[in-house]
Amino acid sequence: MAILPSGFLSQSQTAPPGEETLSKPRRTLAATGINHALHDGYTDLIYVLLPVWQAEFALSYGLLAVMRGLYSGAMAGLQIPVGRLAERIDGKILLALGTLLAALGYVLAGLSGGVMGLGLALLISGAGSSTQHPLASAAVSRAYGKAARGPLGIYNFSGDLGKAALPALTAVLLVIVSWRHALLLVALMGLVVALCLALLMPAVGKGFAHKSAVTTQGTHAGRGGFSWLLAIGILDSAVRMGFLTFLPFLLRDKGASLPTSGFALAMVFIGGAAGKFTCGWLGERVGTIRTVLLTEGGTAALILAVLALPLIPAIIVLPLLGVMLNGTSSVLYGTVPELTSPHRTERAFALFYTGTIGSGAIAPVLYGLLGDAVGPTLATAATAVTALAICPLALVLASHLPNDRRA
Incomplete structure (x- = not known):
């Protein structure tokens, strides 16, 4: 041996x-x-x-x-x-x-x-x-x-x-x-x-x-910005999990059968997978802030569209909504190294993932309590408002990013 x-x-x-x-x-x-x-x-x-x-x-x-x-x-x-x-x-x-x-x-x-x-x-x-x-x-x-x-x-x-x-x-x-x-x-x-x-x-x-390829200049430029990035990640995860909690009930109220609801959820997940791939590429070319503003603004608009549209048109927009829901996360993950000292990269990713995963676990409970109080439609609208609340945070984050990553 x-x-x-x-x-x-x-x-x-x-x-x-x-x-x-x-x-x-x-x-x-x-x-x-x-x-x-x-x-x-x-x-x-x-x-x-x-x-x-x-x-x-x-x-x-x-x-x-x-x-x-x-x-x-x-x-x-x-x-x-x-x-x-x-x-x-x-x-x-x-x-x-x-x-x-x-x-x-x-x-x-x-x-x-x-x-x-x-x-x-x-x-x-x-x-x-x-x-x-x-x-x-x-x-x-x-x-x-x-x-x-x-x-x-x-x-x-x-x-x-x-x-x-x-x-x-x-x-x-x-x-x-x-x-x-x-x-x-x-x-x-x-x-x-x-x-x-x-x-x-x-x-x-x-x-x-x-030996890290991340320059100290980028590290100094990002000093103080990680907290804002983490806050955006926590809210983004809350929006995603909160919306997915109510989606089956919204579809049911529009007349969807169980197989139709399953198909609609699959469309969201397929769009989400595509969003993680495409938005990472997009953030590389147009910058973090523009991409976050696009995805969060698009998320809010499409959530409201799903609330307002009849069943079939709502299902049609779900793949694009999936792209927006999941797309932000890839851009945020890619920004973590830019806001962290090179020797603390693992620690920063650990903190970021803990925050976003924890938010994904807690948010459905909080939105669920809101849904019990005001109904699923208004609770889902609250997830759209949360998505819009990320936009001013992204603008604050811009001052902490290297010049080539700003909007």
């Missing part, structure tokens, strides 16, 4: 200098993109399994929500500690180990014999997934330097592909095998991805700040 060298996980692959310079960013983007697809798929396949677990363990809806919350809570809560840890340990090592831990969690879930074991397994898997967002985003940012905005859009787009593919694959597997065997097969995919990260992904480096 071969013995691996002690620096195995952090070693770069041997290549001629010119070839390595060209291939390292692409290899980083490919590895982190595949990893992103896996982890986002791991997160959303739980929705497919909730009815199965309810039948298997006789769980109430409240306990099902707890099962879902254990995974997402561990993922969100550990991102900031993971970002700090990455300042001491190579991000590549943490990504590979995190993916391995997430896969192990699903192995344990497949072997669990009761609710306690299942909950612990989901907690472990969520903890493994906490490494993915902050560390992979920072790795892409460092690999591409000032040109990272477009690649970060591709990276975010890959997550939407995982959300669409892995839950669908799990649903097909449940028709063929038991849910326990399905989870073991899903965990095997995670083990393969962890191995690919260890073998193929270039080292990120714990001391990469000294």
